[in-house]
Amino acid sequence: MSFKEIKNMLRMINIDMNDIYAYRLFKECDRSNNDRLEEHEIEEFCTRLMERPELEEIFHRYSGEDCVLSAEELREFLHDQGEEATTQRATDIIQTYELNERARQHNLMMLDGFMMYLLSSAGNILSQAHTEIYQDMSQPLCHYFISSSHNTYLTDNQIGGASSTEAYIRALMKGCRCVELDCWEGSNGEPIIYHGHTLTSKILFRDVIVSIRDYAFKHSSYPLILSLENHCGLEQQSIMARHMKSILGDMLLTQPLDGDVPKQLPSPEQLKWKILVKGKKLPDGKSDLDRVNFIPNPEEESISSLQEIKPLQAKDAIQISRELSDVVVYCRAVPFQSLSSALRNQQSNEMSSFSERKARKLIKESGNQFVRYNARHLSRIYPQGLKVNSSNYSPQEMWNAGCQLVALNFQTPGAEMDLNDGRFSVNGRCGYVLKPAFLRNTQSSFDPETPGRRAGQRPVALTIKLYWLFMARVKAV
CATH class of the missing domain: 3.20.20.190 (Phosphatidylinositol (PI) phosphodiesterase)
Structure with a gap:
C-alpha cells in the first residue's frame, strides 16, 4: 500500500491523523524503503498506530513484573484516581472489559483489557448525562x-x-x-x-x-x-x-x-x-x-x-x-x-x-x-x-x-x-x-475583547491537572 492508500484506509475506518505524523510513521515501517508497505509492514503500522505509551506506563506501574493486574492492584489504581475503590468494583471492571477469557476466569486483567476500560465511556471525563439531549431545544x-x-x-x-x-x-x-x-x-x-x-x-x-x-x-x-x-x-x-x-x-x-x-x-x-x-x-x-x-x-x-x-x-x-x-x-x-x-x-x-x-x-x-x-x-x-x-x-x-x-x-x-x-x-x-x-x-x-468589564461578572481561570501524563513524565525524568 502506498502512503495515499494508507491515508484512504484510515479515512475508511474514521481515523483522522496529522499528515506529517502519519508519513513519518509510514517511513519508519517501510523496511524495504520502496515507498510501499507490504503485509507485515502494514501490520506494524497499524500496531504502532494504536500504541498508547502513556497508558502502558500506568499499567506497568500497577501490575508489576508479571504484567497482569489482579483485582487488588486494579482497586489500588481506582483508589489513586479518586474513584469508587472496592474489590467488587475492580472485579466488575475486569469481567466487563477483559478480552482474554482465561484471564477473566482468574479475575485478572491484561494490558489490552486495561486499555479497553480506560478508552471506554467509563473512562470518559464527559458526564454521561450529557451524552443525551439535556438542553432546552425550544429557543430560536x-x-x-x-x-x-x-x-x-x-x-x-x-x-x-x-x-x-x-x-x-x-x-x-x-x-x-x-x-x-x-x-x-x-x-x-x-x-x-x-x-x-x-x-x-x-x-x-x-x-x-x-x-x-x-x-x-x-x-x-x-x-x-x-x-x-x-x-x-x-x-x-x-x-x-x-x-x-x-x-x-x-x-x-x-x-x-x-x-x-x-x-x-x-x-x-x-x-x-x-x-x-x-x-x-x-x-x-x-x-x-x-x-x-x-x-x-x-x-x-x-x-x-x-x-x-x-x-x-x-x-x-x-x-x-x-x-x-x-x-x-x-x-x-x-x-x-x-x-x-x-x-x-x-x-x-x-x-x-x-x-x-x-x-x-x-x-x-x-x-x-x-x-x-x-x-x-x-x-x-x-x-x-x-x-x-x-x-x-x-x-x-x-x-x-x-x-x-x-x-x-x-x-x-x-x-x-x-x-x-x-x-x-x-x-x-x-x-x-x-x-x-x-x-x-x-x-x-x-464584549469578547474585554470580558472582564461586564457588570457584576469576572472571568474565571480553570486549572486542570493531568495526573496520568504527569506521572509518566516524572518517571522519565
Missing part, C-alpha cells in the same frame, strides 16, 4: 452553536483535492448540521459541485442531494441547513430547486411554519426532521424575469484569488430563479453593510456570512454589537479562501462573539477540529449546543 435557532462544515464536498485540499458524496456522509454522521454546496453550471443541463476555478474533481448536485436525503437524520433529528454558494444560471438554478423538492420531499422546508415570517426564528425542536436552504432570495413581488442581480460580496464568497485560479467571470453577477428563491425560508443570505444597520433593519430570517478576517475585525472593533447581532440573527463564518491546504482557524474566538455557524474544513484534522469535536460532544452530539445566557441577550453588555 440563533441561540445555539451549530456544527458547521466548509467545502463539505472535499476529501482533501481545495486546489486539487477530490470531491465526493462520501465527504457529506462523514460530516453528517459526525453531527454536522450545516453543510456547504458550491454549485456550478454542469454539462447536459445538470448542476455540479466542486471548488470553482480549481482542479478539484466534480460531482453531480443531484447525487449530493440523494446522499443528504439518506443521511441527514441518521445521527441527529434536528434541522439541517444547506448552505448554497450558487454560481449557476437561471435554468440550472431551477433544476437545483426541482431536485431538492423531488428528492427531499417533505423533509425540505418550503414555507414558514405558521404561514408567515415570525419576529424571531423558530427553534430546533419546531424544525425537527426538516432541511433548510440558505441562499439568496428574490424580493417580494419580483420574478426572475425582472433581472434582479446579486453581485457577490468579496467578504461573503470564499473563492481564492491565486494566480492559478481564473478571475471571476461576468456571469458571477448572478440572477436568482423564482423556483430556487422559493425554497429559501429562514436562512435568507443578505449582503452585510454594518452592524448598526443590521441591528436596525435586518429581519429575523435574514443572515450574512463573514470571512474569518472580517469576523475578527468586527470582534476587535465592535465586539459588543456583534454579540447583540448574533443574539438576534444567524451568522456564518468561513475560512479565508487563500488557505491552499484547507487549514482551519480557531473556532473559539468566533464562538466567544456568539457566532453560530462557525464553518470548518471537516476533512482537515488538527487542534481546531478537536475544539469543534469537543464543543459538540455534549447534548447528545446532536449538532446544537445552547449558547450561554449572556450570548443570547439582545441587550448584553459582554
